[in-house]
Amino acid sequence: MASIERKHVGKRLSEVVIHGDTIYLAGMVASTPVPDDPGEQTRDILAQIDRHLEEAGSDRSRILMATIWLADIAYYDAMNAVWDPWVAPGHAPARACVEARLAQPKYKVEIRVVAAR
Numbered sequence: 001m002a003s004i005e006r007k008h009v010g011k012r013l014s015e016v017v018i019h020g021d022t023i024y025l026a027g028m029v030a031s032t033p034v035p036d037d038p039g040e041q042t043r044d045i046l047a048q049i050d051r052h053l054e055e056a057g058s059d060r061s062r063i064l065m066a067t068i069w070l071a072d073i074a075y076y077d078a079m080n081a082v083w084d085p086w087v088a089p090g091h092a093p094a095r096a097c098v099e100a101r102l103a104q105p106k107y108k109v110e111i112r113v114v115a116a117r
Contacts, residue, residue: 024114030109
């Protein structure tokens with residue numbers, strides 16, 4: 001039976017859950033959200049993802065799937081302007097990107113990934 005390891009555990013969620021060789025990250029929002037700047041919020045989120053994956057023994061080239069929520073689909077191009085150069089060349093994950101109401105109005109982008117070790 002594969003073990004389950006949890007990192008950055010809070011009352012409501014764990015930011016990282018590792019089951020066997022699969023890493024699940026919780027939905028990440030900007031740690032210091034720049035108002036009305038979805039590109040900068042995306043940059044902040046991707047840096048968090050890089051740190052969590054490194055801590056779990058992986059990196060962005062091992063991302064299997066990403067789910068991206070945008071508070072307004074009009075942010076799609078600004079988010080992708082940061083996302084596209086960040087994705088490891090030749091290792092684009094399966095991805096979904098949708099518009100959704102996020103937990104607080106200050107958040108414009110939320111990203112969740114699943115990766116392999």
